[in-house]
Amino acid sequence: MGAMTQLLAGVFLALLALPTEGGVLKKVIRHKRQSGVNVTLPEENQPVVFNHVYNIKLPVGSQCSVDLESPSGEKDLTLPSEPSESFQEHTVDGENQIVFTHRINIPRRACGCAAAPDVKELLSRLEELENLVSSLREQCSAGAGCCLQPATGRVDTRPFCSGRGNFSTEGCGCVCQSGWKGPNCSEPECPGNCHLRGQCIDGQCICDEGFTGEDCSQLACPSDCSDQGRCVNGVCICFEGYSGADCSREVCPVPCSEEHGTCVDGWCVCHDGFAGDDCSKPLCLNNCYNRGRCVENECVCDEGFTGEDCSELICPNDCFDRGRCINGTCYCEEGFTGEDCGKLTCPHACHGHGRCEEGQCVCDEGFAGVDCSEKRCPADCHNHGHCVDGRCECDDGFTGADCGELKCPNGCSGHGRCVNGQCVCDEGYTGEDCSQLRCPNDCHSRGRCVQGKCVCEQGFKGYDCSDMSCPNDCHQHGRCVNGMCVCDDSYTGEDCRDRRCPRDCSNRGRCVDGQCVCEDGFSGPDCAERSCPNDCHGQGRCVNGQCVCHEGFTGKDCKEQRCPSDCHGHGRCEDGQCLCHEGFTGLDCGQRSCPRDCSNLGQCVSGRCICNEGYTGEDCSEVSPPKDLIVTEVTEETVNLAWDNEMRVTEYLVVYTPTHEGGLEMQFRVPGDQTSTIIRELEPGVEYFIRVFAILENKKSIPVSARVATYLPAPEGLKFKSIKETSVEVEWDPLDIAFETWEIIFRNMNKEDEGEITKSLRRPETSYRQTGLAPGQEYEISLHIVKNNTRGPGLKKVTTTRLDAPSQIEVKDVTDTTALITWFKPLAEVDGIELTYGIKDAPGDRTTIDLTEDENQYSIGNLKPDTEYEVSLVSRRGDMSSNPAKETFTTGLDAPRNLRRVSHTDNSITLEWRNGKAAIDSYRIKYAPISGGDHAEVDVPKSQQATTKTTLTGLRPGTEYGIGVSAVKEDKESNPATINAATELDAPKDLRVSETAETSLTLLWRTPLAKFDRYRLNYSLPTGQRVEVQLPRNTTSYVLRGLGPGQEYNILLTAEKGRHKSKPARLKASTGESALSFLQTLVSKHVLTTYCIHCITLILEEKWFPKSALLSGLVCLLIVLAED
Template identity: 30%
Template sequence: MGADGETVVLKNMLIGVNLILLGSMLKPSECQLEVTTERVQRQAVEEEGGADSYNTSGKEQPVVFNHVYNINVPLDSLCSSGLEASAEQEMSAEDEVLTEYMGQTSDHASQVTFTHRINLPKKACPCASSAQVLQELLSRIEMLEREVSVLRDQCTSNCCQQSAATGRVWESAAGQLDYIPHCSGHGNFSLESCGCICDQGWFGKNCSEPYCPLGCSSRGVCVDGQCICDSEYSGDDCSELRCPTDCSSRGLCVDGECVCEEAYTGEGCSELRCPGDCSGKGRCTNGTCLCQEGYTGEDCGQQRCLNACSGRGHCQEGICFCEEGYQGPDCSAEDLRVAGISDRSIELEWDGPMAVTEYVISYQPMALGGLQLQQRVPGDWSGVTISELEPGLTYNISVYAVISNILSLPITAKVATHLSTPQGLRFKTITETTVEVQWEPFSFSFDGWEISFIPKNNEGGVIAQLPSDVTSFNQTGLKPGEEYTVNVVALKEQARSPPTSASVSTVIDGPTHILVRDVSDTVAFVEWTPPRAKVDFILLKYGLVGGEGGKTTFRLQPPLSQYSVQALRPGSQYEVWVSAVRGNNESESTTTQFTTEIDAPKNLRLGSRTATSLDLEWDNSEAEVQEYKIVYSTLAGEQYHELLVPKSIGPTTRATLT
């Protein structure tokens, strides 16, 4: 059935309701009422001289309702049924003719017209109150017409055909009535489709719902026009792959890969970039280059010259350009060579004449106040090792040939000893995130220390430089359960000592923020924050405070962060511990306490009873309670009584109500 047919049925139903009310007021033995209803839709051509389209005219096609009411009354009753007929009219010659009453009402706003014809036979009914009843009928019909008119303005069936701002209803070419929405300011209404045609970016029946770009590419959820992307994707339409840690806000994400800013590098742009990427001649650790052997400089771009050119030349690309009178790879004196250097010794070699009584080797630190020392060797020697030197010092060395107690001109060299390797490296305290390191001090002068913590996977690391008088260091901010290589190096000017190294693993951290919730008489729910370290399993223990009954232990897989403990004793205080285990190492436990609810008594039974008393018995609660409260009343619930009964020794307790 179309919208027009539904509207007629609705109106006829409402009229029928009022007429039924009228029929209930008239006694069946007195009157009968017949109603005929006809709906006529007049064309606008007849009333307005032509019908315009929706786009040119906003007037409706009028609708006319004709109603005929035939009221029959018993023939044996001789009384006038006219509503206001006089006694003289009742005796007139026209008594045999039906009296007809006509009325017409119109709703000019909605163009609906109601026409009523009421036919009453003369001398058909002796009802004394017929006139009053019929007057009430007319009043009810008029009220019904007003209600139908109001209802018609309010109800919609498909779409409106006039501006929604006017609140008017229009009839489409198909005869359907509807309400035209505003389209929320995001579209235009179409009579052809009888709906809103939404602007780009909006959808819905009235264009009120924003549309997400590309439907979030099927990789997220659209909420109020914005895409909430899945964890692997980002962008306004979730079409872009998300980069690790969003490039740490230090770069641009392009197709899932980070293009880092100049000063940063790494997969997630989380590492400081070293100058020149260490020129490919070293390893970058947290922005500092650790150069390969033979290279030096901030970016490892300079080649280290042998023995620093002995102080008699300048180093360029690893080659010594010696001063006049000196030659060799380290600009040492002619025929005098440095064969080896350590922190405490210098090994020398030379070429000399065969007829030499002995050689005198003189050496003195270049530092102010340095003591000059000598060493003599037989004349058939071609080399010597000078020992017991100070680490990190540069020495002036002269070698004289002695023939018949006459000293030759010396051949000389400047040689620097190496810095000593730090000794006594040990770890004083180790926690989940800190390691305290100690080592032995040096007895000679140098500039300072460099200490580094490098993870086993060689990702990231921490480097710190310390004064020379410091021999311990507490490194914080480490990862729990991580293995680190610790290096300690002594520094003097541009020289570095060989490192002393040791490995250490931080303690695994345990679960934190333990919480017990939803506690009942026998069950409790335990939650915690998982540890950051990789662990083998989570250890959950719980038991009564005081140690009664021992502890119950569960081994749980690391992903779990909650567990339900059951079969608890009602009304008891428990303690729960949660820790992490990896290998043979167990973390510190986090603990808390909770108390279970007391359980209710069970199996209430009725014992003996008299006219004034009742005996009750029940099973005691498992919890340690002191007394029970009995609340009782009559079935009517007029008055409630309370009675406190001490708990009896044994499995049950009894009480008598009087």
């Protein structure tokens, strides 16, 4: 190895010592060596052999020449393809692990060319080779192998790094290229080394749990967000409708109330006591026992149940206040019956002669009366008689068992029969009572019947007036048929008195005494022939009233002579000669003539001039003008013109004049073979009137003309200062030229039909604010300068005005929980409107509603009572939005709930209600009779309990009141909770007995204050039978008859109105005893023996029993005394 190193070193030093013109090489150019190109990999246990062949060829050029012995220089450059055997001895040295074989071929003589690219490349390659040899020498000089590393595996191939890296002597190993790793760079490398969060297998990261991504750099989300969200930094961003750490839970469509429920699989599972889609609705007490529905935490009970939790049974119709309700069953008071005590009992059970309906007897056939105790006549005698013991006594004019038949007058005089009180007369008789004789067929209603004979009206005849008569008996010139004359031939008229003309003169004349007087143009006995005018002057024949003229004549009456060929329609005929119209000639005007013989500048063909080249016009008198004059280019000082002309022209005359007053006309000429020119030295911004004439043989054509203005410079620096809903303010840079005004134009690009808004501004204005624009519209703003009424080129910019918000916001129909928001739609076209509302003092708590562009009102609910809210409206279109339009309002006080009547008397009503949510001062009760009257009001303090109860007193008995209860706070008052409630009827006053007898009691009382319909009196007979009597309302006394002597009676008197009744006025009263009973009592008490005389005295003084019993009492007393 030492000898080889010295040899290589000597060669390298010799090469580097070669003289160069460029001096010392300061910069070293390095090239990365291609791996494996000159390497032979031997069998195992064989050295690695490097074969390097360097052919150094210097190019021939102006700076570098080669002088070789060979004329061509190619001989020294030819190299054997195989190395010589003198070099092979190094490859069999078993102690060498690496063998280098080098051949370096350099021409024998060469000049120094340090600056040549090939020389630089050669020096670089040699330097690189030197570095490589030096490096290998250092590695292999110790004799224990490369870098003193223990040999493992294929050590012979390790230094080459698999062509995917470079070997480092410092680390004694491969420095791999990006993407590879391992001792010899043979293993694919994972990106980022998996960030130490996974294993690298075949270049792919197998991430540890909790990490993901190509390089395990991303935090993994639990359950990969259940495919229902995006994973961002290990946190799931769930899609709409899902939630949870792993997005596995469905979100409830309505957020569950956090305090009252839990969202499970997209449904709110409510806690006990709460319900609703969001569990925000509190349930009612005991869930209303499933006997009602829960409304705002209050039970609305099903029919048949009552109470705070619907646990109590109610009686049907509250027993109509005619009984007591016990556990849902009515126990009716006397006189009433039925499930709800709604049925009245009938007096005396209708005596068995009828049925009881609503407390009234519906009697069987044949019976009548309040209690069906009376007999009834058939059909109640039809109200045409009166009933006496069940039999009818009929009124005059009626008859029959039930007086249902009518009597006829005079018994129809014996000439007819009576039917329903009217006479149906026999044949030959008539009249109300059939007393008059009748005429045949009643004279057919065409005459009068006198004693059975017809006296006919005019126009009728016959014994029964059935025949019609004709006027004047048709004058004997026709026959009478149904009152009309059918005339004989030759006669006519209503009465056949007029003579008739043949064929009625064919409707072309009038008939006079049977002869036709024809109209003009007609003749003949029947005027059927037409006549000709003037009999055609004997120069034609008359055919159907028209003359057919002989040859050479014409006219209606053949009076006129005819011209040849009728002058071909190009002239008029006078005395048989044609007078031709202009443009025609000849005997018959059949030839056309040309105007002015074409001015001798053309030929006349068929009346038209064919002009010579360069001439035109109807008579060829004009020079052909140029055509299609166009302005091809305009600058500030020049105008380029072009025109067309295919005719012969001597030259063109161009005339141009400023259009402003006092402008100087200028002109110049252009050769006839040119059709374009340039007008120069014009004034900028001036309008010129330009004319181009064609000239031919000193004749000038009519001109072709154009108006054109030289250009003005365009403004600069147009920009926007402010953009609002209906205004745009712009500004621009000043312009240092002479001009008259600025002109600024606003054009609505969305609505072309609206036209443009143009404003002229005088110098030195450089800004302008345009108002009155439409919101949300795209406008093009163009700025021009104007000089001599000519507008220069514009500077344009486009902008869009801001969207306008909905306007005139109003909050209507505000209640304690709702409000109606109305607005005027924005003027701009919008995609929709965003409505946001919330409590004014809680800006973070807002509700947003997206509305369509067509809506102009929205009702918001679920508001809190007595709370100030703020509502804002914003117009939206795409990513544009308007400024918000805002309005505030305060909700009303909430009304009391569940207002009900707790109890009532005849002068008071007790009410109870559930308190509202708002903090209030008091409750105000307003009440008045429904039937009319003054209203009253009273303020009641709010109870600290859930409900407030109060009693209205001093009310009228038996009166229904309309009652409203509202919450009051300062000057605000809620809507009222209302109810109708009635006081009880007051009982009759001061019920007493005014007179007593053995079998009767006379009662007196005072009328109740309430309005009522009737009284109902109840008492019981000694037999136990209960008697009920209904009395008119104007009654204040009544006598109970048929009573037993010496009996005590319980008497109840009630006032009734409809189904309502008062509490009863009660009275206990006894009838008087009989005389015999009284004397027996005296005997039993041994009163008579001692006080007999005194007793009789008392009897006589009527102090112990009534007058009616006086006589019988005395008789009984004598009998007793006789027995004693």
